[in-house]
Amino acid sequence: MFSEQRIRGVLFYLSLVAFFAGLPFILSFALGYKLNPRTLKFTQTGLISLKTHPQGARIYLDSKLLDEKTPATIQELLPGVYNIRLELEEHYSWVTQVSVEPRKVVRLEKVILFPVRPNIKQINQGAIASFYIDKDRGRIYYFSQDENAFFVSDMEGEKFERLNNAPEGFTYPLKELKISADREKMAFFNDHQICIVYLNPEKSLLYGQTPLVLNYPNQRISHIFWHSDSYHLLLIMDRNIAIIESSPRTNPINLVNLNKWPGDFIMILIKICFISATFSAARTV
Amino acid sequence: MINNIVRKRTLEIIPGLISWSLIFTLVLLAFINPVACAIIIIVFDFYWIIRTIYLTTLLLMAHHRLYRERLRNWLSDCPKNSLYHLIIFPVYKEGLDILRPSLEALKNCNYPKDKLVVVMAFEERNPQTKDNAKILESEFGKIFRGYLSTFHPDGLPGEKRTKGANATWAAKKAKEFFNSQGIKDDEVIISCFDADTCVDKEYFGCLTYHFLKSPDPHRSSYQPMPVYNNNIWQAPSFARLVEISSSFCQMIESMRLEKFVTFSSHSMSFKTLVDIDYWPVDMVSDDSVIYWKAFLFHKGDYRVVPLYITVSMDVAYADSFFKTIKMQYKQKRRWAWGVENFPFLIDGFINDHEIPLIKKIRRGFHLLESHVTWAIWAVILVLIGPLPIIFGGVFFNQMAIGFNLSKITGLLFNFTLFTSLVWVILSRIILPPRPKGISWWKNIVMIMEWFLVPFIILILGSTPALDAQTHLAFGRYMEFNPTLKSKKVV
Numbered sequence: 001m002f003s004e005q006r007i008r009g010v011l012f013y014l015s016l017v018a019f020f021a022g023l024p025f026i027l028s029f030a031l032g033y034k035l036n037p038r039t040l041k042f043t044q045t046g047l048i049s050l051k052t053h054p055q056g057a058r059i060y061l062d063s064k065l066l067d068e069k070t071p072a073t074i075q076e077l078l079p080g081v082y083n084i085r086l087e088l089e090e091h092y093s094w095v096t097q098v099s100v101e102p103r104k105v106v107r108l109e110k111v112i113l114f115p116v117r118p119n120i121k122q123i124n125q126g127a128i129a130s131f132y133i134d135k136d137r138g139r140i141y142y143f144s145q146d147e148n149a150f151f152v153s154d155m156e157g158e159k160f161e162r163l164n165n166a167p168e169g170f171t172y173p174l175k176e177l178k179i180s181a182d183r184e185k186m187a188f189f190n191d192h193q194i195c196i197v198y199l200n201p202e203k204s205l206l207y208g209q210t211p212l213v214l215n216y217p218n219q220r221i222s223h224i225f226w227h228s229d230s231y232h233l234l235l236i237m238d239r240n241i242a243i244i245e246s247s248p249r250t251n252p253i254n255l256v257n258l259n260k261w262p263g264d265f266i267m268i269l270i271k272i273c274f275i276s277a278t279f280s281a282a283r284t285v
Numbered sequence: 286m287i288n289n290i291v292r293k294r295t296l297e298i299i300p301g302l303i304s305w306s307l308i309f310t311l312v313l314l315a316f317i318n319p320v321a322c323a324i325i326i327i328v329f330d331f332y333w334i335i336r337t338i339y340l341t342t343l344l345l346m347a348h349h350r351l352y353r354e355r356l357r358n359w360l361s362d363c364p365k366n367s368l369y370h371l372i373i374f375p376v377y378k379e380g381l382d383i384l385r386p387s388l389e390a391l392k393n394c395n396y397p398k399d400k401l402v403v404v405m406a407f408e409e410r411n412p413q414t415k416d417n418a419k420i421l422e423s424e425f426g427k428i429f430r431g432y433l434s435t436f437h438p439d440g441l442p443g444e445k446r447t448k449g450a451n452a453t454w455a456a457k458k459a460k461e462f463f464n465s466q467g468i469k470d471d472e473v474i475i476s477c478f479d480a481d482t483c484v485d486k487e488y489f490g491c492l493t494y495h496f497l498k499s500p501d502p503h504r505s506s507y508q509p510m511p512v513y514n515n516n517i518w519q520a521p522s523f524a525r526l527v528e529i530s531s532s533f534c535q536m537i538e539s540m541r542l543e544k545f546v547t548f549s550s551h552s553m554s555f556k557t558l559v560d561i562d563y564w565p566v567d568m569v570s571d572d573s574v575i576y577w578k579a580f581l582f583h584k585g586d587y588r589v590v591p592l593y594i595t596v597s598m599d600v601a602y603a604d605s606f607f608k609t610i611k612m613q614y615k616q617k618r619r620w621a622w623g624v625e626n627f628p629f630l631i632d633g634f635i636n637d638h639e640i641p642l643i644k645k646i647r648r649g650f651h652l653l654e655s656h657v658t659w660a661i662w663a664v665i666l667v668l669i670g671p672l673p674i675i676f677g678g679v680f681f682n683q684m685a686i687g688f689n690l691s692k693i694t695g696l697l698f699n700f701t702l703f704t705s706l707v708w709v710i711l712s713r714i715i716l717p718p719r720p721k722g723i724s725w726w727k728n729i730v731m732i733m734e735w736f737l738v739p740f741i742i743l744i745l746g747s748t749p750a751l752d753a754q755t756h757l758a759f760g761r762y763m764e765f766n767p768t769l770k771s772k773k774v775v
Contacts, residue, residue, distance in 0.1 A: 004346055005542060008541070011339055015336070019331065019335045027327065029689065030323070030685070030693060031689075032685030104683050104684060105687070
């Protein structure tokens with residue numbers, strides 16, 4: 001028992017010494033100081049934090065290769081300007097120059113290293129005005145202003161197929177393409193017009209349906225969304241939010257007047273959420 | 286009189302005030318001066334790493350001692366003596382499923398039964414007790430030298446509903462029994478056990494040995510190592526981990542003799558107990574306050590002798606996860622209510638003129654520091670640690686310290702995992718054999734469950750202690766709230 005207490009005493013004092021001896025080093029490290037062993041003085045330093053995607057890039061600091069690979073922190077750098085180069089096999093190099101300030105960190109933590117892809121191919125020779133990628137079905141929809149027509153291909157750009165001609169009476173350029181959930185209709189719009197084009201295959205009931213152009217000369221269209229029933233469209237305009245049917249006889253149903261648009265953005269978001277919820281609830285019923 | 290009340294209240298406020306002041310100061314600093322806050326957190330983190338190494342080494346030493354002495358036949362090493370053992374089990378609502386194993390363990394221990402006197406101390410206010418007492422008397426009444434069932438009346442003047450009040454009533458009845466048998470107080474060693482305590486077979490041999498070998502046996506308490514093995518295989522992970530940690534903390538404390546205080550089931554000289562007028566009848570933390578009472582009575586010349594032998598108790602758990610957390614929380618808060626010893630001790634020091642001042646300062650500081658550290662450590666490490674990074678803004682996060690703070694905190698976390706590994710190995714060694722009907726997979730579960738430690742720290746690390754200190758500071762005194770145990774399998 002006595003010897004145990006003696007060992008404990010020794011351990012206690014060792015711990016005490018370790019704490020007080022280690023504390024200056026821990027604190028100086030944390031604060032960005034470095035002990036100069038020659039002068040026994042603490043020098044102010046800075047550090048560089050590097051994170052890349054993908055990880056594992058070699059780090060060159062002023063052309064000198066470091067042992068670490070990304071993600072890494074280069075500690076205890078004297079203040080000054082440094083050249084950083086990051087290299088990873090089959091990726092383009094990333095180069096920058098940074099100024100390290102005393103007791104500060106330079107964060108290069110959002111570096112993306114782009115892969116060198118020898119097999120990149122051009123999937124379309126024509127002038128594409130707009131496109132829509134349907135990831136779920138692995139298809140890409142194109143609009144070519146030169147040919148004034150819509151096309152579809154797979155994700156590799158193969159199986160190119162002409163879908164439909166663009167309608168007359170619609171003023172280009174268009175703002176955005178939107179495909180309905182059932183992939184039977186495509187909607188696109190400019191500031192004052194919405195156009196709906198039918199993408200149906202030959203055996204479909206809607207085959208040959210002529211495109212539909214809806215005009216809103218007095219309002220500016222900001223966004224359109226397909227509802228999940230693939231029949232209704234939600235329109236966000238500068239003064240209101242409305243719902244229309246994708247039919248020539250549609251009468252817009254005004255849901256919300258947006259007097260403060262685009263000032264009170266949060267309120268608008270709340271309204272949109274409310275409308276979506278109402279929409280879904282109505283659909284469920 | 287008014288001065289005494291003011292002094293008492295001031296002393297009661299001090300621990301809570303210090304703990305909350307430290308927490309608020311750090312939170313405030315995180316907003317107004319995150320660099321200063323980060324420096325304090327890093328110093329605390331480093332202190333905690335060093336402390337963890339030190340305490341884990343002590344745990345290894347205590348564990349080694351316990352392991353080394355586990356097979357020793359203490360009785361054969363005991364000199365001839367005329368000592369008797371009084372064993373008191375204060376009972377509240379514990380049923381026969383809890384009480385029977387405790388008495389069975391006494392029956393099976395390697396010590397002459399004609400030297401043991403057992404008192405089952407029931408509470409009169411519990412209507413079930415009379416029937417239980419009769420059953421136990423019929424089963425165990427003739428095995429020992431004496432077997433008494435006492436019934437502590439409710440609402441005696443000056444008493445609160447505490448375990449100490451019940452134990453005191455029982456000890457007085459036992460004194461009458463010994464006097465009637467012509468046995469002197471100084472020939473008796475009293476052991477006050479929780480109702481679920483199952484002693485090791487060699488416990489009384491070990492206790493007698495240390496009592497006889499002690500240079501001043503009447504100025505010592507004797508503290509066995511509490512383990513919670515009775516139902517450890519059946520208990521849910523959360524409760525099991527908490528109790529294993531409690532056992533380990535007690536083992537660590539056993540190596541720090543100058544700070545060692547009695548806890549839970551323990552033994553002492555009956556003469557000393559009578560001299561100091563038994564347990565306080567109005568305090569919840571009877572197990573530790575009895576030590577301080579004896580310490581003050583003997584003018585600081587009183588100590589706790591660690592016994593490297595186990596007494597096994599039940600892991601407290603309920604039939605659902607949240608009820609178990611609640612039960613564990615209440616139990617830990619009751620333990621943390623030991624902070625009431627601080628005003629008791631300091632008041633005793635103020636009235637005493639013989640204990641050396643340096644001893645008063647050391648013991649007073651140790652007591653205060655241990656309770657304050659208990660109340661703040663998890664809050665600082667888990668909750669305040671990230672605050673400077675969250676609220677420090679762009680300026681702080683551009684600073685080297687803002688960057689390194691998370692790294693050093695991460696280092697601490699990894700280090701805690703490493704020490705947890707040591708604790709996992711040690712916990713496996715003290716674990717009783719796997720009972721029949723328990724799947725082999727439970728072995729794996731018992732190792733994997735240590736990953737719950739950070740969450741347990743968050744819930745049961747500091748909050749019960751902070752809660753207890755706040756109650757004491759506001760004068761909202763706790764009643765004794767016993768942890769109800771049962772041997773149900775979850």
